Amino acid sequence: MVKMKTTDFINELKDALEIEDEDQEITLETNLKELEEYDSLSILSIIAMIDKNFAKQIPSSDFVKITTIKSLMDLIGKEHFE
Amino acid sequence: MGAKITNIEYYLPEKIITNNQLAKQFPDWSSEKIEKKVGIRERHIVRENETALDLALVAGKKILKNYDKDKIDFLLFCTQSPEYYLPSGACILQDRIGLKTDIGAFDYNLGCSGFIYGLAMAKSMINSNIAKKIILITSETYTKHIHPKDKSNRTIFGDAAAATIIEKSEEEHIGEFALGTDGSGYKNLIVPNGGLRNRYNPNAKEIDDASGSIRTNNNLYMNGPEIFNFTIKAVPKVVSETLKKNNTTLDEINYVIFHQSNKYMNEYLRKKINIPKSKFCENLLLKGNTVSTTIPIAIKDSLDNNFIKKNDNVLLVGFGVGYSWGGTIITV
Numbered sequence: 001m002v003k004m005k006t007t008d009f010i011n012e013l014k015d016a017l018e019i020e021d022e023d024q025e026i027t028l029e030t031n032l033k034e035l036e037e038y039d040s041l042s043i044l045s046i047i048a049m050i051d052k053n054f055a056k057q058i059p060s061s062d063f064v065k066i067t068t069i070k071s072l073m074d075l076i077g078k079e080h081f082e
Numbered sequence: 083m084g085a086k087i088t089n090i091e092y093y094l095p096e097k098i099i100t101n102n103q104l105a106k107q108f109p110d111w112s113s114e115k116i117e118k119k120v121g122i123r124e125r126h127i128v129r130e131n132e133t134a135l136d137l138a139l140v141a142g143k144k145i146l147k148n149y150d151k152d153k154i155d156f157l158l159f160c161t162q163s164p165e166y167y168l169p170s171g172a173c174i175l176q177d178r179i180g181l182k183t184d185i186g187a188f189d190y191n192l193g194c195s196g197f198i199y200g201l202a203m204a205k206s207m208i209n210s211n212i213a214k215k216i217i218l219i220t221s222e223t224y225t226k227h228i229h230p231k232d233k234s235n236r237t238i239f240g241d242a243a244a245a246t247i248i249e250k251s252e253e254e255h256i257g258e259f260a261l262g263t264d265g266s267g268y269k270n271l272i273v274p275n276g277g278l279r280n281r282y283n284p285n286a287k288e289i290d291d292a293s294g295s296i297r298t299n300n301n302l303y304m305n306g307p308e309i310f311n312f313t314i315k316a317v318p319k320v321v322s323e324t325l326k327k328n329n330t331t332l333d334e335i336n337y338v339i340f341h342q343s344n345k346y347m348n349e350y351l352r353k354k355i356n357i358p359k360s361k362f363c364e365n366l367l368l369k370g371n372t373v374s375t376t377i378p379i380a381i382k383d384s385l386d387n388n389f390i391k392k393n394d395n396v397l398l399v400g401f402g403v404g405y406s407w408g409g410t411i412i413t414v
Contacts (some may be wrong), residue, residue, distance in 0.1 A: 040234055040293040041119050041346070043307050048350045051314050060270075060307040 002052065003082045006073075012053060016045035020062065028070040046072075054080050084254025085208040087201075087412060091145040092244035093137055094126040094369065099236070107333055108233045110294060117367075121345025125240030125370030127225040130380060134163040135171050137243035138221035142179045145217070145245040151180060154215035154247075157187035158203060160196040160220040160374050162403070163227070164189065175219065185212040186213065193271070194341045194402025196220050196374030197246075198259070198410060201398075202250040203254045204345070219247045222373040227273045229297035231288075232399055235304055238344055240370030244378035257411035260323035264405045267312055270305040271403040309402070310347055316407050317351050324409035332357060335411070336394035337384065339363040341401055342376035363389070381414075 010019055010026050017037040019026070032038050043063060050056055066072050073081055101123055117123050124350035130136065138159065143261045146154070157179075159172035181187075192199055192312035200218040207213045221243035248256075275298075277282060278280040286298035317340070325331060332338075338357050340348050342365050352362050365380045372379065377398055384390045395414045401407035 040291075040295075041115075044346055045309055046347075047307055047314070051350075051354075055131060057311040057314060058307075059311070060305050063307055075227050 004080060005082050009053075009073065009081065010069065012049050013046070013072075016049040017042050018045075026069065028073075029068050031067050032069060032072060033067065049078060083209070084251050084256065085248055085282040086251035086253075086255035087246055087414075088249050089149070090244060090377065090378050090385075091141055092241050092242060092379045092382060093140040094138060094146060094240075095128045095132055097127050097129055098124050099127055100124050101237075102238060104233070108294065110270070111233060111237075117364070119346050120237060121348075121364060121366040122237065122240075122370045124368050125225075126242065128223045128241045132146075132223075133165055133226075133380040134161045134221040134223045134241075134243065135165050137175060137223065137241065138171070138175055138219045138245075139298050140407075141219065141221065141243040142175060142219055145247060146179065149247070152182050153215045153324050154181050154217050155185045155203075156207060156216040157181060157185060158200050158216060158218045159187070159189045160218070161189065161222060162191055162199055162373070163221075163223040164191075179217075181217075192406055193222070193373045193398035193404070194343065194371075194376070195404065195406040195408050197377040198398060198408035199261070199406075200246070200374075200400055201248065201256055201412075202220045202259045202261065202408065208248065208250050214250045214388060216248045218248060219377050220244050220246075220374040222375055223313055224302055224373055226376040227282075227302035229301040230303070231296035232301065233295045234291075234293070234306065235295070235297075235302055238304075238371045239302075240372050242369060242372035242375040242379060244375045244396070245381070246378050255413040257413075258324070258327035259408060259410045260320050260327055261408040262316060262320055262406070264312075267308065267405040270308040270405075271303070274299040276300060284303045301311055313343070313351060313401055315349060315402055316405065317399060318355050320401070320407050320409045321355050324397065324399070326410060328411045330395070330411065332397075334395060335361065335397045337361050337363065337390045338399075339377055339380045339384065340368045340399045342369075342380060343371055343402065362392060374400075385414065
C-alpha cells in the first residue's frame with residue numbers, strides 16, 4: 001500500500017475545499033468545520049478526494065464526528081499515512 | 083423483433099426559480115459558486131395547485147398530438163408524488179389523455195432509476211406480446227415535499243414530466259438491463275411523514291441540519307454524503323455490468339446519459355469510470371435534477387442538439403432513492 005505524506009494530504013484537502021490562498025495555514029490541528037470553505041458542498045469534495053486516493057468511503061455518521069484534520073486522517077486509517 | 087423508443091416529449095412547469103432568487107433568500111449562498119459546482123442555474127417548479135399528474139397530462143397530450151392515440155395499448159406512470167393513495171394516477175391519466183379503455187395502466191413508485199425500470203417493463207411487455215405501443219410517463223414534483231428553508235434540496239431539484247413512446251420494432255433497439263436494489267439505504271432519501279407509517283404531522287418540529295438548511299419530517303430529507311457514497315459504489319459497477327451484458331465496451335458506446343443528479347457527482351463518476359467528456363451528457367443548467375425525468379429529457383435534448391444521431395448506441399444509467407439503480411443501452 002502506498003502511504004501518503006501528511007503535507008500531500010493537506011494539499012489534497014486544500015484543493016477539495018478550494019482554498020486558493022497558498023499562505024493560509026492549515027495544520028493537523030486545524031478544525032475543518034471552522035474553515036470558511038467548509039460547507040455541505042465541500043463534504044462532497046472531501047468524499048471524492050478520499051475515494052480517489054484511498055478507495056474508501058467514510059459513512060456520513062462519521063463525518064459528523066470530524067473536528068481536526070488529524071481526526072479525519074484517523075477516520076481514513078493511520079495505516080494510509082507515512 | 084424487438085422494442086424501440088420512437089418519440090419523447092417533455093413539459094416543464096412555467097414557474098422558474100433562479101440562483102439569484104435563492105441567493106437573495108440565503109445570503110451565504112453564492113449564485114456563481116452553485117452554478118460552477120452543482121451545474122444548475124435555474125429550475126422549474128410547480129405552483130401550489132399544480133401536481134405531477136397535471137404535468138404528466140400536458141406531456142402526454144403533447145406527444146399524442148401527432149399520433150393515433152387509439153393505437154396506445156399500455157400506459158406506465160412513474161411518480162413519487164401521487165394525487166391520492168388510491169386510485170392509481172395511471173387510471174386517471176387514461177381518461178384525461180383520452181386513451182381507449184381496453185388497455186393496461188398502472189403506477190410504479192421509483193425515483194431517479196424510474197425511467198430505466200420503465201424501459202425494462204415496456205420492453206418485456208412488447209417482447210411477450212402483452213402490448214405493442216406503450217406510453218411511459220415519468221413525472222415528478224419533489225419541490226412539493228421540500229421545506230422552503232431547505233437550501234440544499236431547493237438548489238438541486240426541479241419539477242418536470244416526460245412522455246416516451248416505446249413500440250414494437252423489426253429489430254431490438256433496447257438492450258439488456260443491469261438492475262440493482264439496496265433498501266438498506268432507504269432512510270437517506272425519504273419523506274418520513276405523510277404515509278401510513280408516520281402520518282403527516284401539522285405540528286412537526288423544525289430540524290436544523292447545521293449547514294443552513296431547515297426541514298421537518300413532513301419534508302424531503304436527503305443525506306447528500308451518504309447518497310454520494312452509494313453512487314461511488316453502485317454506478318461504476320452497474321456501468322460495467324451493463325456493458326458486459328450487452329457484450330460491448332465503452333469504446334463502442336457513442337454517448338453516455340446518466341441520471342442528472344448534480345454536476346459535481348456526475349463529473350466525479352465520469353472520471354472514475356473513464357468516460358470521455360465528449361461522450362458524456364451534462365444537462366442540468368436550466369432544469370436541475372428532475373428525478374425520474376432527467377434521462378428522457380436528456381435523450382430528447384441530446385437528439386435536438388445533435389449530440390446523438392440515428393443508430394447511435396447510448397448508455398443510460400439511473401440511480402438514487404431506494405436505493406434503486408439500473409442501466410441499459412439503447413440504439414437511437
